[in-house]
Amino acid sequence: MPAPTGSAGAPAALWRAAESALDRLCGVDDNPLRQLGAIGFYLFWLIAVTGGYLYIFYETSVAGAHASVEALTHGQWWAGGVMRSLHRYASDAFIAVIVLHLVRELMLGRFRGFRWYSWVSGVPTLWLAVAAGVVGYWMVWDDLALFVATATTEWFGALPGFGAALVRNFIAEGAVSDRLFSLVAFLHIGLPLVLLLVMWMHVQRLTRPQTGTTRRVALTGLAALVALSLVAPAVSGPPADLTRIATSLPIDWFYLAPLPALYTASPEAVWVASVGATLLLVVAPWLGRTPRPRPAVVEPAHCNGCRRCFDDCPYAAIAMAAHPSGKGEIAVVDADRCASCGICAGSCPSAVPFRSTATLASGIDLPHFTVDMLRAAIDATLRPAGTAGTTLVFACGHGAAPTPQPGLAIFTLPCAGLLPPTFVEYGLRLGATGVVVVTCAPGDCEYRFGLRWTLERLEGTRPPRLRRSVDRSRLAVIQAGPGSRAALDRDIEAFRARLAARATGSAAGGTSRPTLGETTHG
Amino acid sequence: MANLTLRYGGQAILYVLFAAFVGYFSTSPPYQHLPPDQALLRLSFRAPGQLTTDCRPRSPEELAKMSPQLRAQMDCPRERSPVHVRVDLDGKLMLDETFAPAGLRRDGAASGYRRQPIPAGEHLLRVQVNDSVRVKGFTHEAERRLTLAPGQVVLIDFLPDQGGVVIR
Ligand code: HEM
Numbered sequence: 001m002p003a004p005t006g007s008a009g010a011p012a013a014l015w016r017a018a019e020s021a022l023d024r025l026c027g028v029d030d031n032p033l034r035q036l037g038a039i040g041f042y043l044f045w046l047i048a049v050t051g052g053y054l055y056i057f058y059e060t061s062v063a064g065a066h067a068s069v070e071a072l073t074h075g076q077w078w079a080g081g082v083m084r085s086l087h088r089y090a091s092d093a094f095i096a097v098i099v100l101h102l103v104r105e106l107m108l109g110r111f112r113g114f115r116w117y118s119w120v121s122g123v124p125t126l127w128l129a130v131a132a133g134v135v136g137y138w139m140v141w142d143d144l145a146l147f148v149a150t151a152t153t154e155w156f157g158a159l160p161g162f163g164a165a166l167v168r169n170f171i172a173e174g175a176v177s178d179r180l181f182s183l184v185a186f187l188h189i190g191l192p193l194v195l196l197l198v199m200w201m202h203v204q205r206l207t208r209p210q211t212g213t214t215r216r217v218a219l220t221g222l223a224a225l226v227a228l229s230l231v232a233p234a235v236s237g238p239p240a241d242l243t244r245i246a247t248s249l250p251i252d253w254f255y256l257a258p259l260p261a262l263y264t265a266s267p268e269a270v271w272v273a274s275v276g277a278t279l280l281l282v283v284a285p286w287l288g289r290t291p292r293p294r295p296a297v298v299e300p301a302h303c304n305g306c307r308r309c310f311d312d313c314p315y316a317a318i319a320m321a322a323h324p325s326g327k328g329e330i331a332v333v334d335a336d337r338c339a340s341c342g343i344c345a346g347s348c349p350s351a352v353p354f355r356s357t358a359t360l361a362s363g364i365d366l367p368h369f370t371v372d373m374l375r376a377a378i379d380a381t382l383r384p385a386g387t388a389g390t391t392l393v394f395a396c397g398h399g400a401a402p403t404p405q406p407g408l409a410i411f412t413l414p415c416a417g418l419l420p421p422t423f424v425e426y427g428l429r430l431g432a433t434g435v436v437v438v439t440c441a442p443g444d445c446e447y448r449f450g451l452r453w454t455l456e457r458l459e460g461t462r463p464p465r466l467r468r469s470v471d472r473s474r475l476a477v478i479q480a481g482p483g484s485r486a487a488l489d490r491d492i493e494a495f496r497a498r499l500a501a502r503a504t505g506s507a508a509g510g511t512s513r514p515t516l517g518e519t520t521h522g
Numbered sequence: 523m524a525n526l527t528l529r530y531g532g533q534a535i536l537y538v539l540f541a542a543f544v545g546y547f548s549t550s551p552p553y554q555h556l557p558p559d560q561a562l563l564r565l566s567f568r569a570p571g572q573l574t575t576d577c578r579p580r581s582p583e584e585l586a587k588m589s590p591q592l593r594a595q596m597d598c599p600r601e602r603s604p605v606h607v608r609v610d611l612d613g614k615l616m617l618d619e620t621f622a623p624a625g626l627r628r629d630g631a632a633s634g635y636r637r638q639p640i641p642a643g644e645h646l647l648r649v650q651v652n653d654s655v656r657v658k659g660f661t662h663e664a665e666r667r668l669t670l671a672p673g674q675v676v677l678i679d680f681l682p683d684q685g686g687v688v689i690r
Pocket residue numbers: 036037038040041098101102105110111115118119120121122123125126199202203206208209210211281446448
């Protein structure tokens with residue numbers, strides 16, 4: 001069987017080290033680095049709510065804009081002022097968080113192949129978020145706003161279609177009109193709405209996307225932003241005066257960093273750099289040509305339309321359609337969305353190795369890694385004479401790789417979720433002394449739900465369930481990330497020692513210990 | 523217990539550090555847009571140049587060749603002159619540039635935008651414009667003595683229907 005390859009490499013190891021370090025502080029579930037996308041959604045809603053409050057008091061006019069924001073900031077510092085600061089700082093945090101989210105997926109190598117859609121649809125969020133923020137700075141109509149307005153129009157003025165006259169809207173007395181402020185306010189509401197639409201599209205190819213943070217992250221994050229708002233409230237500069245320009249400006253680097261580059265370099269250079277970087281991001285999934293494994297295949301004769309693969313697929317790659325036989329439904333795989341993780345194969349009730357057919361045909365299978373190949377490999381390991389005492393190891397190809405040892409038969413799977421639970425029972429009945437299932441580390445499943453479904457199936461809380469009658473003391477589930485090989489080896493050794501002790505001990509009437517889901521390593 | 527304190531303390535520090543990072547880069551370090559002793563000179567205009575040629579009556583032969591519904595007595599080419607701007611500050615040449623009319627037929631307005639920081643203080647600004655290819659030299663001119671504070675913006679505009687060069 002072809003051994004699947006994990007996402008190794010120094011960048012991935014570095015990112016995982018950072019995540020594990022934070023795990024120790026926050027715990028896996030509340031580690032912000034593991035839910036950056038969700039924090040993005042959370043901050044978006046926080047920005048929307050605080051922005052809504054500000055808008056109630058905002059005056060959309062040249063004369064009123066600055067004064068209305070000042071009144072809000074100082075007149076009701078305890079409400080409007082805090083809301084304004086929260087609006088500002090949540091927006092800054094939003095940029096920091098989505099950039100970190102991008103860096104994470106990049107460093108973990110999670111942007112190629114079937115992930116192209118998630119990746120590419122993420123890119124426009126950067127432009128939309130920055131555009132919305134830049135327009136937000138105009139709204140204040142202070143000296144910084146004037147700088148932002150002239151700088152952005154100077155930037156667009158460098159484009160052939162716009163022309164040099166664009167900037168005239170902001171430099172001549174009387175040119176700035178109330179109508180322009182209506183446009184700016186319209187953009188400041190419209191751009192985030194488009195952003196929300198793109199965010200929604202961004203998670204369309206994921207099943208159950210995590211668009212909400214854990215409660216602790218939400219509350220601690222909010223507390224930190226409120227504290228910041230009280231310590232360093234957001235304030236305006238002096239009102240915009242078209243005959244003056246501030247020599248020194250307190251600019252928000254999260255949103256306005258490209259503007260100084262207009263003057264240190266040139267508007268054209270900023271266009272080339274920003275458009276170039278965007279194009280590079282967009283084509284990144286197709287750079288470096290890693291071949292895509294073949295997608296899962298449905299065998300109509302063995303698919304009874306039970307929907308388990310449809311439920312379990314982490315990437316919404318499976319749809320249900322009318323069965324060609326005319327009775328019931330059949331699973332249909334969207335090849336472009338398919339991650340070839342095999343979680344569907346592990347969910348299929350037809351994947352029962354005890355069936356006495358010459359080839360084990362399942363309802364849904366990976367063509368390059370079928371459950372029949374897996375059964376044949378187990379047969380070849382356990383059927384020959386003298387194999388008694390063998391321990392089977394089913395290891396996730398993205399987790400730690402166990403060190404080969406005498407008496408260990410290791411099967412590396414694309415994802416632990418590919419393993420139908422019946423295969424555990426099959427191995428034990430064929431004479432294996434024990435079975436080890438190695439998954440990726442908690443919170444770091446390459447295919448989002450492989451780890452969770454595997455645990456639930458083996459615990460018997462999710463179909464297909466490992467039967468209750470199977471002796472759980474002969475099964476060990478170890479969660480071990482790519483960096484924890486030594487710990488994994490130790491755990492396997494300890495498990496085998498327990499099995500050996502039990503074999504001798506049970507003759508003398510010893511007790512057994514359940515081992516399921518006990519051990520985790522980052 | 524000590525372990526728990528450490529964990530919560532650590533988390534608190536983590537979030538405080540993040541908030542500090544956000545708070546700091548939200549306004550700092552300041553961006554020095556202009557050196558503190560500088561003012562800004564801006565040229566910004568959008569004006570159509572003069573027509574390059576006058577209308578001229580068409581000869582009977584020319585008219586005969588044209589289709590009847592297009593037979594206008596006068597031929598009026600619409601091409602406009604480029605706008606040439608020259609700016610001198612304290613007798614020194616700062617800008618000498620020609621801005622082409624817009625449009626494929628060169629029949630639109632010319633527009634230009636340039637910015638140039640200059641030291642604050644006293645200056646003599648002289649702006650000359652030519653908006654007609656049929657005139658040698660300049661068609662419009664203005665001169666102003668300026669006393670500029672740091673950060674002050676001087677705008678040079680060209681409005682042919684309001685007397686030509688405007689310095690604000
Ligand atoms: C407004 C900005 C963004 C938000 C709110 C956001 C949110 C999310 C969420 C909630 C997920 C699903 C996480 C899960 O449930 O497993 C996700 C996945 C993903 N995001 Fe974003 N995202 C944003 C921007 C970006 C950007 C800029 C990129 C990169 C260019 C990106 C790349 C990805 C990728 C590749 C995945 C798929 C991860 C996987 O398949 O395991 N996202 N995003």
